[in-house]
Amino acid sequence: MGGPDIATPEFVTARQRLETKPKSAGDKLTSLDDAAARVRDGDTVAVGGCLFSRTPLAVVRELLRHRRRGLTLVRNLMCTEGELMMVAGAVERVMTSWMSIGLPWGVSRIMREHVEGGRVAFEEWSHLALGLRFRSAAMGVPFVPALTMLGSDLAGTTGLKTVVDPYTGATVAAIPALFPDVAVLHVHRADRFGNCQIDGYPHMDADIARAAAAVVVTTEELVPEEETRRHPDRTAIPGFLVDALVHVPFGSFPHECYGLYEADFDHFDAYVRSIQHAGSRAVEEYLDRYVYSPPSFADYLELFGGARLAQQCRLARELTSEGASTSEGASTAPSEASPRIEGAGKARARNA
């Protein structure tokens, strides 16, 4: 390193943060309460999944219950989790590419209210640029060259800089690394040591896990170590990266989890209708009903009911099992929702 007058660059301090922390291959299983406590006020939190796909809602809900403040929330497509955090006063800044729920629900009225009113800072990057910010951090380098965001007004508002290619003299964008304090992810299956496997969309999760100083994971299914060792090619995140793991079936609901349950569009419809009727007040009532009142995640799921969960599982199977052989379909998708709700009950018992 340089002399005492030279500031240590961020990519070096980010590395030093990792060097000083234990990287254990041991047991990571813990409670939602403990996992959420890894996030401190003022942290930069990168949320895995994308829009209403594989959102780690069980942890988001717990962060709200812990009344976290001053967070910077980073996610390339933000959905209802961002709206809940804004109304709860948990977030002071969002870093994203896009924020709403989905095309049919129009522009987010909650986001408009908070950003236009100057209550929450909105930093907008393109998808690739935000993805490369995580990848650059995952690579441990200060920036990566890219050919996107050049010439647009996004370059100015983010302070994006360019560099001259030392080989050809061409001007390219220098996408700066982003090192979040905590990554919060939801995966399909993991063993108790935190080796994580993801079905369907990988999104940005693998890069986010490598970029962050701490990694908190919830998993739909807890599998024996033998299962991971039988299919190591499916592991997206190795256990030594993971700090806390919680077994939470339906941990993304009412958002979707690929192949397991479809997003609950009727729930989104009702949520947006209530906002159109009563604005932020409706979200405050939603927080009371779905976040603050139910003591556990299992109690939260009971508000939706087993029939609704079973229906969303069936819809997901229709979309993802078609064309697969019957036995394959049966082995990869939950046969019924009810055993999984029992699973949620077990998670509650363990967390208690």
Next chain:
Amino acid sequence: MTAPCTPSELLAVVAARELKDDSTVFAGVGVPLLAAALAQQRHAPRLTIVIEGGIIGPQIKPGRLPISTNEMRAAHRAQMLPAITDIFLFAQRGFLDVGFMGGAQVDAHGNVNTSVLGDYARPRVRLPGSGGANDIASLCREVIIVTPHERRRFVERVDFVTSPGWLTGGHSRREAGLLFGGVRRVVTTLGLFGFDPESHRMRLEALHHAVSPEQVRDNTGFDVLMPADVATTEPPEREELELLRQLDPDRRFLG
């Protein structure tokens, strides 16, 4: 054979015809994805659809249209599900031929705004944002904008350049470091537009059936270059509309 259709159906049909067989298209949900699926079924069986959530080669299930680029419905019978960052790196490398996009504002040089109306720091309307639009506009071999034709949408200069078209015209796109790509076409409910090769200002290429140049002038917030002789687009055929309607039986995006 001319058949009556809605503005969204017209957009989807005309946009679909812009896609060639043996090519790749980066499509967003809604009318762009419907247009790509229509092209695949009608004249471009070897077209590969790519969706920004990280999806290559999906076969859209009729009646289960995706609502977002990142959900299970969008990945139905897909060939590959790469990470989002990698999907855009396919575009950066040059594998993606056409990017299909819409936008809240489009200007005379084909720049698109999906970020803010008014001042960026204190916006009058904060819009959802770029998503992948900036990357698509920067990195695809060419871009086709598909949008309803309204005066408030077609402005001389967008409030904020989310996605670069020809920037300020001339060589400005190249000078900004964008060494390839650019907007080739704008498909609207009134007609088909291109850009003058020197000034890179929007130019009328063809009018839809029964649309007059005056209607274009009245519904555009800037002077569109008008050639002396203007062609007319072929109206949607019955078969095109039937295929399209089968894809979206609930008319979620076809109106």
